[in-house]
Amino acid sequence: MLLGRFTVGFMFVYLVGYAFIMNSFGYTYPSEIMPTPIRAAGNAVSFCTFNAITIMLVQVTPIAIQHIAWRYFLIFIICDAIFITVVYFVYPETVGKTLEEIAALFGDEVAVDIKEAHHYPDTGGLFDEKIGTEITEKVSDGSDQLDH
Numbered sequence: 001m002l003l004g005r006f007t008v009g010f011m012f013v014y015l016v017g018y019a020f021i022m023n024s025f026g027y028t029y030p031s032e033i034m035p036t037p038i039r040a041a042g043n044a045v046s047f048c049t050f051n052a053i054t055i056m057l058v059q060v061t062p063i064a065i066q067h068i069a070w071r072y073f074l075i076f077i078i079c080d081a082i083f084i085t086v087v088y089f090v091y092p093e094t095v096g097k098t099l100e101e102i103a104a105l106f107g108d109e110v111a112v113d114i115k116e117a118h119h120y121p122d123t124g125g126l127f128d129e130k131i132g133t134e135i136t137e138k139v140s141d142g143s144d145q146l147d148h
Helices: 002-033 036-090 099-105 133-141
Strands: none
Touching: 002 036, 002 099
16 A cells, blocks of 8 residues: 555656656757757657657557566666756757857857847847837837837
């Protein structure tokens, strides 16, 4: 009885750690690192691959548990340990970066950096050194309307 409760408890711990952390990474990281021209196709391939692996796991889990019992979960533990190590040491951090900064991080040519955009004439002189202050001042006091 105690072993059963222990097992169920750790299954919930495993599901929270795996589903919340590991599964979300598989869906978000590819969309961040793909260049814009192939982002849609790359996301489709990554989602199809992710779902194909999930279907395969759902199909083999009952057979594996019947034959190797609890040792089946060692496969996930070992793979997750390898995955976490590789991600930590090899994958670049993308938190807080714009898509343009991420593209530059992966070696893509970026036409305009967001910090330099206000220096270009196509902005219509709307931005000064304090990015965006002219727009908010003009609109807030109603003295000027912006043309688009």
